[in-house]
Amino acid sequence: MEMTRRQEIMAMLRDGEWTLDELARNFVVPRKIIIDDLEHITRSVAPPSRLVIYPPTCDHCGYRFKGRARFSDPSRCPQCKNEHLLPQRFRIE
Numbered sequence: 001m002e003m004t005r006r007q008e009i010m011a012m013l014r015d016g017e018w019t020l021d022e023l024a025r026n027f028v029v030p031r032k033i034i035i036d037d038l039e040h041i042t043r044s045v046a047p048p049s050r051l052v053i054y055p056p057t058c059d060h061c062g063y064r065f066k067g068r069a070r071f072s073d074p075s076r077c078p079q080c081k082n083e084h085l086l087p088q089r090f091r092i093e
């Protein structure tokens with residue numbers, strides 16, 4: 001049986017950590033499509049598993065994003081305005 005894109009993303013996230021860009025490139029779809037998929041997946045992952053967001057740490061000032069619930073990458077550091085942040089990563093734990 002062929003897996004849907006969302007099923008494939010879920011399988012990938014169970015195996016390792018992925019960024020929004022990596023997932024979009026892998027499936028050759030716009031990032032917005034992946035964000036929609038992730039919003040769907042986060043509601044359909046059965047506890048105690050959950051979709052976890054690993055936010056970046058600002059390498060300029062060391063700021064750490066806490067408790068991020070958005071799937072789009074943060075565009076800049078709220079503390080020092082650094083716009084060169086690493087992408088956040090996702091994983092199902």
Ligand SMILES: [Zn+2]
Nearest residue numbers: 058061077080
């Ligand atoms: Zn910063």
